[in-house]
Amino acid sequence: MGLLSDPVRRRALARLVLRLNAPLCVLSYVAGIAWFLALAFPPLTQRTYMSENAMGSTMVEEQFAGGDRARGFARDFAAHRRKSGALPVAWLERTMRSVGLEVYTQSFSRKLPFPDETHERYMVSGTNVYGILRAPRAASTESLVLTVPCGPDSTNSQAVGLLLALAAHFRGQIYWAKDIIFLVTEHDLLGTEAWLEAYHDVNVTGMQSSPLQGRAGAIQAAVALELSSDVVTSLDVAVEGLNGQLPNLDLLNLFQTFCQKGGLLCTLQGKLQAQDWTSIDGPLQGLQTLLLMVLQQASGRPHGPHGLFLRYRVEALTLRGINSFRQYKYDLVAVGKALEGVFRKLNHLLERLHQSFFFYLLPALSRFVSIGLYMPAAGFLLLVLGLKALELWMQLHEAGVGPEEAGGASGPSPLPPQAQGGEHSGLGQGLDGTEAGSPDLPGTTVGLHHPHQLLTGLPAGRHHGAGCCAHQALWAPATLWHPAGADKSGSHTPRQPVPVARAAGGTAVTGRGLAALSGGAGTGRARAPHLWCPALSAAGPGPLPLLAALLECALLEVTSACPVA
Amino acid sequence: MAANSFRPRVVTALAGLLALSFGSLADSRIEDQAEQFFRSGHTNNWAVLVCTSRFWFNYRHVANTLSVYRSVKRLGIPDSHIVLMLADDMACNARNPKPATVFSHKNMELNVYGDDVEVDYRSYEVTVENFLRVLTGRVPPGTPRSKRLLSDDRSNILIYMTGHGGNGFLKFQDSEEITNIELADAFEQMWQKRRYNELLFIIDTCQGASMYERFYSPNIMALASSQVGEDSLSHQPDPAIGVHLMDRYTFYVLEFLEEINPASQTNMNDLFQVCPKSLCVSTPGHRTDLFQRDPKNVLITDFFGSVRKVEITTETISLQPDLGIMESSNKEDQIDEERMEPLKYAEQLPVAQIIHQKPKLKDWHPPGGFILGLWALIIMVFFKTYGIKHMKFIF
Numbered sequence: 001m002g003l004l005s006d007p008v009r010r011r012a013l014a015r016l017v018l019r020l021n022a023p024l025c026v027l028s029y030v031a032g033i034a035w036f037l038a039l040a041f042p043p044l045t046q047r048t049y050m051s052e053n054a055m056g057s058t059m060v061e062e063q064f065a066g067g068d069r070a071r072g073f074a075r076d077f078a079a080h081r082r083k084s085g086a087l088p089v090a091w092l093e094r095t096m097r098s099v100g101l102e103v104y105t106q107s108f109s110r111k112l113p114f115p116d117e118t119h120e121r122y123m124v125s126g127t128n129v130y131g132i133l134r135a136p137r138a139a140s141t142e143s144l145v146l147t148v149p150c151g152p153d154s155t156n157s158q159a160v161g162l163l164l165a166l167a168a169h170f171r172g173q174i175y176w177a178k179d180i181i182f183l184v185t186e187h188d189l190l191g192t193e194a195w196l197e198a199y200h201d202v203n204v205t206g207m208q209s210s211p212l213q214g215r216a217g218a219i220q221a222a223v224a225l226e227l228s229s230d231v232v233t234s235l236d237v238a239v240e241g242l243n244g245q246l247p248n249l250d251l252l253n254l255f256q257t258f259c260q261k262g263g264l265l266c267t268l269q270g271k272l273q274a275q276d277w278t279s280i281d282g283p284l285q286g287l288q289t290l291l292l293m294v295l296q297q298a299s300g301r302p303h304g305p306h307g308l309f310l311r312y313r314v315e316a317l318t319l320r321g322i323n324s325f326r327q328y329k330y331d332l333v334a335v336g337k338a339l340e341g342v343f344r345k346l347n348h349l350l351e352r353l354h355q356s357f358f359f360y361l362l363p364a365l366s367r368f369v370s371i372g373l374y375m376p377a378a379g380f381l382l383l384v385l386g387l388k389a390l391e392l393w394m395q396l397h398e399a400g401v402g403p404e405e406a407g408g409a410s411g412p413s414p415l416p417p418q419a420q421g422g423e424h425s426g427l428g429q430g431l432d433g434t435e436a437g438s439p440d441l442p443g444t445t446v447g448l449h450h451p452h453q454l455l456t457g458l459p460a461g462r463h464h465g466a467g468c469c470a471h472q473a474l475w476a477p478a479t480l481w482h483p484a485g486a487d488k489s490g491s492h493t494p495r496q497p498v499p500v501a502r503a504a505g506g507t508a509v510t511g512r513g514l515a516a517l518s519g520g521a522g523t524g525r526a527r528a529p530h531l532w533c534p535a536l537s538a539a540g541p542g543p544l545p546l547l548a549a550l551l552e553c554a555l556l557e558v559t560s561a562c563p564v565a
Numbered sequence: 566m567a568a569n570s571f572r573p574r575v576v577t578a579l580a581g582l583l584a585l586s587f588g589s590l591a592d593s594r595i596e597d598q599a600e601q602f603f604r605s606g607h608t609n610n611w612a613v614l615v616c617t618s619r620f621w622f623n624y625r626h627v628a629n630t631l632s633v634y635r636s637v638k639r640l641g642i643p644d645s646h647i648v649l650m651l652a653d654d655m656a657c658n659a660r661n662p663k664p665a666t667v668f669s670h671k672n673m674e675l676n677v678y679g680d681d682v683e684v685d686y687r688s689y690e691v692t693v694e695n696f697l698r699v700l701t702g703r704v705p706p707g708t709p710r711s712k713r714l715l716s717d718d719r720s721n722i723l724i725y726m727t728g729h730g731g732n733g734f735l736k737f738q739d740s741e742e743i744t745n746i747e748l749a750d751a752f753e754q755m756w757q758k759r760r761y762n763e764l765l766f767i768i769d770t771c772q773g774a775s776m777y778e779r780f781y782s783p784n785i786m787a788l789a790s791s792q793v794g795e796d797s798l799s800h801q802p803d804p805a806i807g808v809h810l811m812d813r814y815t816f817y818v819l820e821f822l823e824e825i826n827p828a829s830q831t832n833m834n835d836l837f838q839v840c841p842k843s844l845c846v847s848t849p850g851h852r853t854d855l856f857q858r859d860p861k862n863v864l865i866t867d868f869f870g871s872v873r874k875v876e877i878t879t880e881t882i883s884l885q886p887d888l889g890i891m892e893s894s895n896k897e898d899q900i901d902e903e904r905m906e907p908l909k910y911a912e913q914l915p916v917a918q919i920i921h922q923k924p925k926l927k928d929w930h931p932p933g934g935f936i937l938g939l940w941a942l943i944i945m946v947f948f949k950t951y952g953i954k955h956m957k958f959i960f
Contacts, residue, residue, distance in 0.1 A: 053622060054621070054622050059802045059808070061804035061805050137657075137659040175659070175662040175807075177658075348660060348807065
């Protein structure tokens with residue numbers, strides 16, 4: 001007989017699995033955790049590389065030199081902002097127009113679900129201002145976005161200044177094949193979301209916003225900028241978006257190559273990159289960065305306006321300028337040059353970024369772990385659940401087997417072993433009482449299912465009902481013989497095979513099988529065909545039969561507790 | 566007195582001898598000149614220049630083709646004899662910071678687009694079908710003259726192709742390919758229709774040598790930028806424009822050609838040396854076994870230029886028909902007449918080896934070895950499971 005259809009071997013296998021299960025679970029869990037922690041170490045991390053052919057290398061000449069202009073704009077913006085208290089829309093419009101962009105505004109308002117802590121009113125309203133730089137020699141079918149979020153608490157005046165200076169510089173170039181949208185939003189992410197919803201003509205957050213007057217085609221990529229000081233010591237890159245969504249890795253690679261080219265210091269999660277990956281320090285720091293990234297993704301918050309772009313499949317990044325106590329500082333020109341390089345390379349794109357990974361983890365800016373490598377860790381953790389479920393199943397099975405042997409055998413018909421064999425090999429044949437197979441012929445439903453055998457002298461622990469559940473499953477569902485039922489077996493209460501609840505198929509076919517049974521039985525047993533109530537509930541050998549009993553009661557209709565003797 | 570009169574007689578005799586010898590030398594020089602004059606059998610030159618890749622980042626392929634176009638035009642082949650096929654417009658691409666120019670050297674040294682470019686097949690018209698139609702002459706009736714290759718049996722044709730390629734194929738427009746077999750067959754059609762006298766085929770792609778492996782028509786010389794398994798590399802990265810401007814092999818070929826003028830006597834052997842591995846990183850290759858002349862006798866201008874041969878002589882030359890050649894050609898005609906009947910198609914593709922068309926009938930042998938063991942195992946397991954008495958159900 002086969003391994004799984006031979007009851008002896010099956011029991012042995014079941015016992016083996018049950019014995020090993022706990023260590024296996026622990027092992028799997030530990031393996032999952034260990035694999036996850038090992039992700040930051042060299043064989044599992046890879047160096048980043050550009051996958052998109054069109055973007056190529058960083059072979060561009062950056063010519064941005066508008067540092068003074070940027071600072072001037074920043075000061076003006078800050079002054080006007082302080083004066084008006086909100087975004088100086090008129091000033092922004094005027095300045096953008098003077099730089100040479102097509103300027104549009106959008107007003108939006110939103111009732112926040114919770115009252116604001118500073119004001120009693122909880123209605124937020126604001127205005128977004130954006131200018132479009134049209135590509136001089138191309139149709140406006142695609143666009144790139146440079147956005148600066150301005151909130152009541154975050155004064156991104158230097159970012160606005162840099163945005164305007166870059167706009168002025170870009171306006172003088174003729175090599176743009178995509179439109180560039182320079183967007184200044186009010187109220188941080190709320191404004192960004194309002195703009196995006198209006199741009200893509202959807203309304204998912206219930207924002208009331210005026211429709212956009214000017215559009216520029218499908219957005220290929222976006223960069224969000226947050227700068228609050230004239231000089232920065234490093235640029236922090238944020239990639240995690242709403243619900244943990246990530247931009248295409250190529251965008252990050254592009255930015256990182258320009259950082260390297262310009263000597264800009266770029267950080268990830270606020271941490272500097274480890275230089276030394278051969279010793280243990282580098283990977284440890286990478287591990288820290290990686291875990292921070294996992295935490296930030298798990299929070300589901302978009303860590304910057306870029307997170308809202310990702311929902312529309314626009315690859316986006318947020319760059320934050322950090323001014324800390326370091327000696328070497330970079331001014332706006334360096335940041336501007338890096339941005340110019342990024343935009344020039346994005347200009348070369350022919351299709352949306354799709355060549356590189358969408359799911360990855362970053363131990364460092366120049367290293368990544370792809371989903372193919374970190375998924376097995378999650379797989380190991382989930383394996384624990386699977387193993388536990390398997391253990392539960394087999395324990396239900398085992399608990400049925402145990403009492404049979406304990407109860408000895410009162411005139412067991414010679415059929416039981418074959419019955420078990422029969423029932424297991426006779427899947428799908430149903431309880432056909434009329435089927436009489438010769439005991440030695442395998443593959444048929446044996447006479448166990450003859451009604452008289454059910455009625456009389458059946459030892460406890462009889463497994464019935466393979467036909468009850470005509471599953472094609474490997475584990476032929478066996479009925480559970482309740483030990484308490486066995487305890488009470490002295491009584492003439494007929495053994496009540498209780499089918500193990502294999503929910504859907506079980507109920508249906510159980511009904512059929514039992515109907516056949518009862519039909520075969522024929523006598524005035526007041527058994528409802530579908531009723532096999534566990535006669536015991538409390539006196540089980542353990543919680544598992546109890547659990548099974550509860551399950552069965554829930555799944556099968558229980559009209560009366562036990563058939564009357 | 567006698568000595569005195571003897572000397573001028575000797576001198577005269579010597580002078581006469583010298584004059585005779587000079588005359589004969591001059592004669593033989595004239596003969597040599599005449600030989601040289603008729604050395605090459607072509608009377609006109611054509612060029613088919615093909616760039617097969619589009620998109621901005623393939624700027625260098627267009628620049629390659631345009632630099633060969635420029636050289637060929639400079640050396641004398643007129644636009645009416647050049648079929649220029651460019652798959653994309655780089656000069657007027659929106660991303661070009663210098664519109665209406667295509668540079669081949671960084672720092673904008675050399676604009677190969679020039680003022681008088683005539684592109685015959687442009688953009689989406691550059692397809693494999695159009696290319697093969699141009700070569701074989703099977704163009705639709707309304708095709709303008711500029712799009713036809715009107716060559717005859719005395720034309721030397723230069724065919725230059727560049728783009729992305731692989732082992733045995735060249736990619737057209739990112740969507741289709743031409744294989745080396747198709748190309749070889751096209752050349753054979755050209756030979757049978759007497760559409761060329763000699764053909765020079767240059768290809769600058771990755772694994773370019775695979776494209777000339779299958780040629781089988783006579784009078785073809787081929788050059789490639791890299792061997793099978795090698796990549797042809799790009800050159801001239803230009804940050805101002807943002808792309809690579811040329812490929813290495815064609816860059817050095819262009820440099821070489823810039824020094825050629827219509828009168829140069831540089832021959833093909835020099836062209837074979839053009840880009841050694843130290844400069845090119847890939848190994849250029851060439852194939853001359855189908856060519857009947859010795860490459861060192863083939864001038865560069867035989868293919869790259871259109872040189873009207875003019876020789877001025879002051880002596881008369883009597884041109885004797887070469888009886889030997891005439892007799893042999895007569896004999897060939899007779900032999901051809903005799904051989905008219907049993908002509909059959911040349912076996913161009915070993916189809917039977919490639920496609921198994923009929924399974925060969927093999928005698929049945931009882932299974933042995935592994936199969937026997939496998940079947941024995943299956944049968945053993947079967948009988949163990951079901952008992953030996955079930956054998957009667959089997960047999």
